[in-house]
Amino acid sequence: MAINRGRVPPGNPGIVKKAALKLFQNVFPRQFSDLYLSRFHKISHGSVPASKKVAIYLIFPKTGVLPTHLHSLRYMIENGYAPLVVANLPLLPEDLLVLQPYAWQVLERPNFGYDFGGYRAAILQIEKMLPTLDRLVLLNDSAWFPLAGKMNWLVEAEALGKDFVGAMESGFIKSRGIVEDYETRKWEADRSRKKFHYGSYALSIGPNLLRATDFLKWWEKLRISQGRHRTIRRGEHGLSQWVIQHGFSHGTTTEMSDLGSVIAAIDVSTLQRAVESLAFLTVPNLAETLYRHTSPAGLANLSRQQLERFLLFAIGQGGAAMTAPRFLIEQKNHTFLKKKIFRPNVRETAALIALINDLGDPMGPDMLAERGLTSAVSQTADKAV
Known part of the structure; x- marks a missing residue:
């Protein structure tokens, strides 16, 4: 048909x-x-x-x-x-x-x-x-x-x-700034x-x-x-x-005004996993630019402050739902996982697949099976969120 x-x-x-x-x-x-x-x-x-x-x-x-x-x-x-x-x-x-x-x-x-x-x-x-x-x-x-x-x-x-x-609330970052300033940018919620x-x-x-x-x-x-x-x-x-x-x-139901304090309270390994699972689909070239302006040796050599600023800036640029799924799910008890971040040829896909596996969700196998279909499955709804 x-x-x-x-x-x-x-x-x-x-x-x-x-x-x-x-x-x-x-x-x-x-x-x-x-x-x-x-x-x-x-x-x-x-x-x-x-x-x-x-x-x-x-x-x-x-x-x-x-x-x-x-x-x-x-x-x-x-x-x-x-x-x-x-x-x-x-x-x-x-x-x-x-x-x-x-x-x-x-x-x-x-x-x-x-x-x-x-x-x-x-x-x-x-x-x-x-x-x-x-x-x-x-x-x-x-x-x-x-x-x-x-x-x-x-x-x-x-x-x-x-x-x-x-x-989820969005568009509440008062000053987003440029990527080069991510380490010094002050994060502030403004509804x-x-x-x-x-x-x-x-x-x-x-x-x-x-x-x-x-x-x-x-x-x-x-x-x-x-x-x-x-x-x-x-x-x-x-x-x-x-x-x-x-x-x-x-x-x-997912309050974000305490974002800075929640990030500051988690341990470094958890913070690194959250950063490794970031996705940047809504902001072209943000991932490449951010990685370029951090330590060339990778996330393991970034200071805690850099990791925190990295995560805060990324969320401010791309929105938490589309940018920081692991952080939302693990730290904010969020019960939604956006499909679009799993589209093919995204450099963060491996970390995001690991996120699904780590969830231990009975629906995990179906979610992974649908991963290649997500651009079709959510074609209409996803373009407006």
């Missing part, structure tokens, strides 16, 4: 209509989605009963529904959530049959608008239910979760008692920055927000886009800043 990725209008339009639709898509993307693409949405019912808690789970099953998808769905169900699975690809019949025992509803839609396009479609699908829900979570398959033995994120997010909770936001791969939303009519209006008016940076700015940054500016309570 040929799979339409949504980069061209679905429905096999003729040449003239296709050109008109492409123009419509580029000039009026929200209206294009609502008036045209919505015709190709398909809703199927699953076996999981409705609940006062709903988990919207966005997947991009280019290589089919995977064991780790089902692992995440079981986790949602065990914690009382009814999964609304959003597939940004048409599902094969056999994949739908696999999903239905683990879903309340399955929404198939064209791949348009990255993760926020999928979230928006699902929220509009259940908009009449929003005021009646106790909790709504937004999750996507850009990360493996939950990791065995780590925090129960769904429970801990609820326990914070806040209106809006993320698994007043315009780019401060919560990662869209895991968001938990409480009843105060769900009952606010302006919250639904924000989603209705969201100008979704096929542009990655526009999606990040309007969606990920935009939603967090809207919540903050409208006075809703917010927080994260």
